[in-house]
């Protein structure tokens with residue numbers, strides 16, 4: 001009962017009327033239609049916590065999320081397998097004047113338990129990583145292990161539905177039809193095999209991503225669609241109408257069926 005209440009409350013969150021017009025959304029990463037939905041959900045959670053948090057960004061790359069978080073006063077450890085990405089992150093953090101609030105750690109998500117103190121983080125980001133790891137279930141278990149109880153994971157995964165539609169629209173109709181039929185035949189197998197074994201790579205849908213997190217001890221509180229149309233709108237229009245595109249993305253992100261066709265799915269999940 002408690003779970004349903006929370007899920008409904010968050011799923012109905014109407015992001016744009018409260019967030020559009022807020023000064024912090026006017027510029028910077030929070031205003032980019034490609035990431036605004038993720039930022040809106042994160043900022044709501046951070047406001048709820050109401051203090052600087054200890055965050056971990058696994059597969060955080062060059063710091064697209066870590067640096068703005070550190071600018072807002074949070075302390076962020078970025079764990080990433082790529083030394084090049086971490087070098088770029090370190091430069092970016094120094095340029096932004098937040099080097100003292102960002103730690104760059106080279107390592108694999110599977111080593112998180114060895115690299116970081118257990119049960120310590122308030123927030124773990126895992127954006128666009130589960131598609132490429134050896135085993136998503138192990139990766140999600142590692143996220144849970146470094147979070148304190150009640151801490152939250154922000155997880156972004158590629159949406160299988162959007163990937164199939166993109167192939168169809170690009171004219172790869174036979175492949176798209178094949179993928180649609182396989183999705184019907186294997187509704188439980190939506191996470192798919194590791195990259196390289198499937199022409200689509202590993203993709204998720206809302207239910208497979210939810211199940212993955214649920215099995216690792218999380219309660220999924222919200223699922224939003226990220227880039228419902230941002231990748232489909234012609235570039236010139238996206239540039240000229242950025243504010244309207246942002247409004248559309250924020251408005252559509254929590255509403256079915258728009259959420260289900262977004263390029264990515266964002267899940268906010270609390271460690272039980």
Ligand SMILES: C[S@@+](CC[C@H](N)C(=O)[O-])C[C@H]1O[C@@H](n2cnc3c(N)ncnc32)[C@H](O)[C@@H]1O
Pocket residue numbers: 058059060061062064079080081082085107108109110126127128129132133134
């Ligand atoms: C697609 S990028 C995403 C970057 C960032 N999270 C974002 O959303 O912009 C994936 C990142 O994960 C890192 N990565 C890939 N496999 C990893 C693994 N097994 N453990 C940790 N990091 C990994 C890559 O080096 C890369 O920086």
